[in-house]
Amino acid sequence: MTAEPRLDIIGAALADSSRSRILCEMMDGRAFTNKELACAAKISAQTASVHLKQLQAAGLTSSIRSGRCVYHRIASEDVACVLEALAGLSPTDHLHRAKMPEANTLRARSCYNHIAGRLGVLITNRLVALGILRIQGEVVAIDTAGEAFFNKLEIDVPNLSTSKKPTVKLCLDWTERRHHISGPLATALMEKALKMNWLERHGGSRALAITTLGYEIFERDFGIVRNLIDGTD
Missing domain, CATH: 1.10.10.10 (Winged helix-like DNA-binding domain superfamily/Winged helix DNA-binding domain)
Known part of the structure; x- marks a missing residue:
């Protein structure tokens, strides 16, 4: 059998x-x-x-x-990433008609323990464009220069590494249909954003509200301007 x-x-x-x-x-x-x-x-x-x-x-x-x-x-995080990818196979016509608070979910939300939605994808794209992350197929690598970037955010990349799972990996975003990052590094970044009040949770929703400070930080440190995050560009 x-x-x-x-x-x-x-x-x-x-x-x-x-x-x-x-x-x-x-x-x-x-x-x-x-x-x-x-x-x-x-x-x-x-x-x-x-x-x-x-x-x-x-x-x-x-x-x-x-x-x-x-x-x-x-x-587990693996289950969450599979569910997020499966969600990408579902019909999306209703997303184009989304109003508040649904629109907030499209802008930024939590995908288990990391940032998803438009913001999550933009962060990932900028980290790649800046050379902080390197993607080869499904493998994501971060070198010492990348570690230095996150050190400025007080995220100690070497301490996130374990022998059982990669420090950072890709997760297919349900609404954007592109990848955002997951794994210990992405978890640490979301925890930092919540702790420093760059992002705030919304009760009863996966949506993450971006604070005024958050918009400033994402533009200053990641080079992501507000109109891109809000989808008004």
Whole structure:
């Protein structure tokens, strides 16, 4: 008997609009209670529990207990990147009609633990254009000059390296249909942006609001002007 990947299990887990909404809610990288996910999917808590069991059985989510509460989240960054890429296969006509707050999601959002949307793609493109990152196929490399750039942002690249995963890799952006960066370096960059108030989270949404300071930093340090981020160029 030939061993084959059980894509049918993944397909079955994704083949429900409520489960899709639950996964989308989790895609900002945070953990949620059953009640919070039920509210996001507009279903009962009991129904959400059934869906969460199927998602976890398929390896798409994981859960952890803290005190009296059980929290659910995307199983890993690899799962998040696959879901983001799969989202790119979905119809996009509705995106061109997006209004607030949907438009904010297109501008900048969290993809599990890194920056996605137009801002994420622009950051990636600028890092490549400046020679900070070098892309060969699907492999992304950063040299000492690139490390010096991130040192100025107080991000210590060598300390991000592990033997199990690359420091930086590519993730296909759902709305832009181009790559943004993921991996430990991208995670550190989003954490820095949130800590320094360049970006702010929006409750109940993956959207990341860009602050006035954030626009200044992205232009000063990355060379990305506001009209490009806002899509008004």
